[in-house]
Amino acid sequence: MYAQEVEIVNPTGLHTRPGNAFVKKAKEFTSTINVIKGEKRANAKSLLTLMKVGCSMGDHVTIEAVGPDEVDAVDGLVAFVATLKD
Amino acid sequence: MNLIEHLLTTDAIRLKAKADDWKEAVRLGVDLLVAADSVEPRYFDAIIAMTESLGPWYLLAPGLAMPHARPEEGVKKDGFALVTLDRPVAFGSPDNDPIDILITLAATSAKTMNEESIVQVATLFDDEERVARIRNARNHAEIERILGDI
Numbered sequence: 001m002y003a004q005e006v007e008i009v010n011p012t013g014l015h016t017r018p019g020n021a022f023v024k025k026a027k028e029f030t031s032t033i034n035v036i037k038g039e040k041r042a043n044a045k046s047l048l049t050l051m052k053v054g055c056s057m058g059d060h061v062t063i064e065a066v067g068p069d070e071v072d073a074v075d076g077l078v079a080f081v082a083t084l085k086d
Numbered sequence: 087m088n089l090i091e092h093l094l095t096t097d098a099i100r101l102k103a104k105a106d107d108w109k110e111a112v113r114l115g116v117d118l119l120v121a122a123d124s125v126e127p128r129y130f131d132a133i134i135a136m137t138e139s140l141g142p143w144y145l146l147a148p149g150l151a152m153p154h155a156r157p158e159e160g161v162k163k164d165g166f167a168l169v170t171l172d173r174p175v176a177f178g179s180p181d182n183d184p185i186d187i188l189i190t191l192a193a194t195s196a197k198t199m200n201e202e203s204i205v206q207v208a209t210l211f212d213d214e215e216r217v218a219r220i221r222n223a224r225n226h227a228e229i230e231r232i233l234g235d236i
Contacts (some may be wrong), residue, residue, distance in 0.1 A: 015200035016154075020143040027181075048147040051208035054201055 002071050003064035010084035014055035018084050023047045025080050031067025033077070044077065087164045087198075089206040090233045096122045098167035101223055108142070108177045108185070109134055112153045115167045115190025124165030124192045132159035137177075145182035149174065150217065152207055154191035154199065164203065165192040168229070170221060187211075187221055210236070 012018050014035070026033050026044035033044035037059055042049040044063065055061050063081075065073040093099060098118040105111040116130040132155035144152045167190040174184030189207050193199035211217055219232045 012196065013200060015204060017140060017143045020145075046147065047145070048150070048208050048212055051146065051204050052212050054205045056201055 001064060001066045002074050003062050004074050004078045005060055005062050006078045006081050008055050008057050008059045008061065008081060008084075010086055011057050012084075012086050013057050013059065014050060014061075014081075018086050019047055019050050019055075021084075022077070022080065023050060025077060026073070029065070029067070029069050029073035029076070031065040031070045031073045033063065033065045033073050036062040036064060087202070089166050089203070089210060090236060092164075092166050093168055094230060094233060096165070097226070098122050098124075098165065099226060099229055100167075100169045101225065101229065102172045103169055104172050105175055108137075108175050111151075111169065111171060111175050111185065111188055112137075112190070114169045115153060115188050118167035118169070119165050119190055119192050122165055122167070124161070124163050126160030126162065129155055129160040129192065132156070142177040142179055142182075145177060145179050145185065146208060146211060147217075148182050149184070149186055149221070150182070150211055151177060151185045151188045152191060152204070153188060154193070157194050157196060157199070161192045161194055163192070164194055164198060166190070166203070166207070168220075170223065187217065 035042045040053040042053040063077050119125045133153050169188045171186040174186035176183045193203045223229045
């Protein structure tokens with residue numbers, strides 16, 4: 001398992017359009033990936049569960065992956081979150 | 087605003103409706119919101135235009151869509167509409183097509199949309215058995231029972 005914390009910096013957070021883009025990015029990896037905010041966990045490959053958690057600007061979330069490309073997945077998604085502008 | 091209370095009190099529900107394509111499906115949901123005085127008719131054009139330029143970013147899971155546009159595209163007050171389709175339609179997303187349940191959303195601010203409305207919709211549908219019951223519901227009384235069980 002590999003995990004990193006990241007701050008959500010874009011105004012829309014991981015909602016709707018950025019959330020959909022995040023899920024698409026997550027699906028590029030084979031590892032199981034979770035987004036954790038406090039007590040809540042979302043499957044990074046499911047927009048439904050990600051929307052349920054609701055990650056907004058200023059939130060600190062942990063991206064955690066288990067699998068053969070876990071380091072690439074977490075680093076890739078952390079970098080992706082940092083580039084969101086919308 | 088509470089999603090379930092809103093659906094039941096405004097009666098913004100159409101079950102087993104007929105739509106030939108995704109645009110007609112979106113139209114059914116927007117029509118309910120127009121009837122509830124939640125959006126102006128131009129909200130439909132905004133959803134279609136955004137979908138055509140960005141793709142259907144609002145498909146939450148297989149079978150399940152949550153069409154919406156921005157508050158400034160004619161939203162008058164917060165609202166939800168539930169549409170289920172007799173025959174599913176394709177939105178052009180291999181991961182989620184075909185779609186036969188639509189919750190059309192309107193919110194007066196992006197913050198309400200993201201932090202309240204969408205969270206409520208996702209919470210409602212993150213239960214496969216409940217989704218199956220909604221998909222199969224034939225009349226409002228059945229929907230009321232399903233939503234009342236929550």
